[in-house]
Amino acid sequence: MPDTPAPVPPQDATGSATQPFVVSEAQFDQMFPSRNSFYTYAGLVDALKAYPEFASTGGEEVAKREAAAFLANVDHETLNLQYVTEINTALYGNYCDPAQPYGCPAGNDAYFGRGPIQLSWNFNYKTAGDALGIDLLHHPELVETDASVAWQTGIWYWMTQPGEGEFTGHEAIVDEHGFAEAIRAINGPLECDGGNPRQVQSRVDRFVAFCDILETTPGHHLSC
Template structure:
């Protein structure tokens, strides 16, 4: 999304609605949900269920400058009452929603601050329910697509995702069938083909970090995963994904790469932005063992999380860890010719998922034992899910 500059410090774009759309007496701004979970069209002043069902909130109702603005359960308190006097600002407790230290980079937090009317306190509400800061051309965003209480709000490039959609309860309720674009990061799909009992059966000795809840919370990042095609295709894809991550992590027992001697080897200083977290910060983490600085950056950019500067999130937040694995599975072809998701949904077979993940080291006879371990996982998991494996199991 680009905003055209018209005059000093003023920005407009087609489809923008003035911030005065907020009720003059103050309205509650709710995060939107996916289409199936929005409020009924005739509902009024109810919390929104779906992606968050939560509100923009001033942390602990603190009125001090620098107080974090976050996501929190809607409770009707003054910490969630926002208004606009028509000058482009959004205000709570008489202070303004402000971009921290007038930052302009992706992931800069927002906070409460004395109103001064500068560019970092200017917000425009669009007809698409984005809240845009024109000076940075970025949207108000829920960090990491996380719906937990106290999740910080930040600025991020406008993606159309549900974690950037906001509604004023005093003016309107989200329409029941409004299609809120999810930018590939929508809410978790209903009817995941792997039950918690089946997940537990697949990984009886798993590390407690790898929770079923962490996995299901991450599924919304890529709603096409294990929901494409017929029931057999869905189950095969879920089994294939879990078979590969099980192999990468020793049955979900390892969160980080075990050979610490390799940890300094994953920084390519020639990549954009280098290695700001340190030479040894980009070792393998999580279900897919995400590694290298450029992969942390790419995954973070796709998910709305600053993993380049904070790679440790992949080993401290189970949902983030699962999201990075789903990012690779659904968007990266690695040394292969297709993404693992495409391999399973176009019936190319499990072997092509191996090629896309580690084909340069394992396929074409390079390490048949590793390939067979992945295949053994897959054959066991399709049995757990009561389906068939299909053809082309090896690479």
């Protein structure tokens, strides 16, 4: 008999899943046992409405792989979801680009790294806020006070920003370019191509571990 294909989540007319997140709360707790209480599972699930195609396309195996890839990079950026804001407060005044026509209305030191992907710079707060329908340019503090908003900014970056790579994190996984290209989208030459192989390996190790928890496969081309 031929192998039975993996079940595909129920989908709506756009091809997006209509069932709950592919990561259960128990699995989320297993991934992040010592996380900051700010990073709630409920906040993450609520944030999925911003990009319903996240971790829901390509069949169950790929959907779980994308969730593992996103959460592995989040794990690395926040030290296992322990940090909500950037640790080095001395850098807080460095993220205002005065060349932007809208300036830094919340203050020159208001756009430091926050949330699961450590959103920083006034132009990123503006772009993310515009995409999500939230005024983050004037209220960047929402990324550290509202768990859903915080998760939404992380998913926004993953779904829309290729960084210095060719693909977004979403494209890297769903189009099977490999986890390596997801790393490149987040930290590019700072880590890839010999930039910092230890950091790359840290991300890969977490990704493989999370794939195991979700009972999916990591695919190919893991390290950049």
